Amino acid sequence: MEKRRSVIVAASIAALLTVAACGGSGSNGGGSASDAGATGSSSGVGGESSVVKADIAKLAEYENPKPTVTVPALSKRPPTGKKVDIINCSVPVCALYTQAAEKAAAALGWKTKIVSTQFTPESYTATWNSVVQDKPDVVFAAAILPSSMVQSQVNALHAAGTIILPYAGDAPAGPGTPYLFSKANTPEQKQQGVVQGLIAVADAKGGPNVLFLAVPDTPSTAPTGEALKSTVEEAGGKYSELDLNTADIGTKAPGQVVSYLRSHPKVKYVCLPWDDWISGLPQALKSAGLGSVKVIGTAANATSQKAVKDGLIFRSVVHPTAQNAWWMMDAAARQMVGDPIRDPNPPGPVAVVQPSNVSALGDASSWPHIDSVFRTAWGVS
Numbered sequence: 001m002e003k004r005r006s007v008i009v010a011a012s013i014a015a016l017l018t019v020a021a022c023g024g025s026g027s028n029g030g031g032s033a034s035d036a037g038a039t040g041s042s043s044g045v046g047g048e049s050s051v052v053k054a055d056i057a058k059l060a061e062y063e064n065p066k067p068t069v070t071v072p073a074l075s076k077r078p079p080t081g082k083k084v085d086i087i088n089c090s091v092p093v094c095a096l097y098t099q100a101a102e103k104a105a106a107a108l109g110w111k112t113k114i115v116s117t118q119f120t121p122e123s124y125t126a127t128w129n130s131v132v133q134d135k136p137d138v139v140f141a142a143a144i145l146p147s148s149m150v151q152s153q154v155n156a157l158h159a160a161g162t163i164i165l166p167y168a169g170d171a172p173a174g175p176g177t178p179y180l181f182s183k184a185n186t187p188e189q190k191q192q193g194v195v196q197g198l199i200a201v202a203d204a205k206g207g208p209n210v211l212f213l214a215v216p217d218t219p220s221t222a223p224t225g226e227a228l229k230s231t232v233e234e235a236g237g238k239y240s241e242l243d244l245n246t247a248d249i250g251t252k253a254p255g256q257v258v259s260y261l262r263s264h265p266k267v268k269y270v271c272l273p274w275d276d277w278i279s280g281l282p283q284a285l286k287s288a289g290l291g292s293v294k295v296i297g298t299a300a301n302a303t304s305q306k307a308v309k310d311g312l313i314f315r316s317v318v319h320p321t322a323q324n325a326w327w328m329m330d331a332a333a334r335q336m337v338g339d340p341i342r343d344p345n346p347p348g349p350v351a352v353v354q355p356s357n358v359s360a361l362g363d364a365s366s367w368p369h370i371d372s373v374f375r376t377a378w379g380v381s
Helices: 031-035 050-062 092-108 121-134 147-159 186-204 219-234 252-263 281-287 302-309 323-337 355-361 371-378
Strands: 083-088 111-116 138-142 163-167 209-214 238-243 269-271 294-296 316-318 351-353
Touching: 050 186, 050 351, 083 092, 083 121, 092 111, 092 138, 092 323, 092 371, 111 121, 121 138, 121 147, 138 163, 138 323, 147 163, 163 323, 186 219, 186 269, 186 294, 186 316, 209 219, 209 252, 219 238, 238 252, 252 281, 281 294, 302 316, 302 351, 302 355, 323 371, 351 355
Parallel strands: 083 111, 083 138, 209 238, 209 269, 269 294
Antiparallel strands: 316 351
């Protein structure tokens, strides 16, 4: 019997989550230390620095709402009838990945089964155990908790010939690993943090004072914060973090952000780990008299896109949230027909979401709208 391969795609958001306590404590420059510097609007003596000028120029590279994306044609049509288990999580961004994965699998003639997990070690482990027992050909997974937590399950699937593709996970894919291909990976998360930093620097025309909403229970967000911190500090700005819990999106989190900003009045920008965190935040800032603080999102969706257009948030960064699922399935198809995978952990593309390009972007949830490109490459259009 031919050895089967299964694909595990782990999600973002988003790729993610270890159960962490928190809410309200700052770190990495938080507390009073974060107030001792840039205000987010000062350009310093002598005007813009060379770093700031370079950052402003670099930001222009990410303002194309319609990038050219190519998908190499498969050497032959992939086999049909494969079985795909999709591990879904309980935040909206996972639903986007799941829905897109179902569409991509259907285009390939593959059957799908959705298995849902909560953001707890018990639920996550149980979900992976059920997938091992199910013996699918492909596992498309939201990697929401540390990979070490389910390493034995991943190893069992890999040994059985399962192709493993994680998205928003904390482990790289590629040769020498059990994972074939990943999206919302570390390079992609870093890319989003860089662009968020460039947006703040360009708007401040100097070193901005930025707060990042860190999510310890979602490991994939750490690279975003690290890249944001580096970009901001290289421009002479100040970076701080506020640790929050995923379960508090739209409930406790907005109030915790308001409390932090009141005690750190020099913070002028709030950067999100992904745009589900917009829920309730603009309204809370406005009610608290903090409407001048600019919110910069990432992993834009239709809701955050409208929020940018309506002026509720300043900017966001769009990356192929739902489209990433097609890339993941594409990698599985390539593995099955013996075609090479050029980069198992590719970043981007990404683009800045701003009022002037909202219409050109189309629905951010399915940007850059290339389902048909994949179908053509697979020979199923």
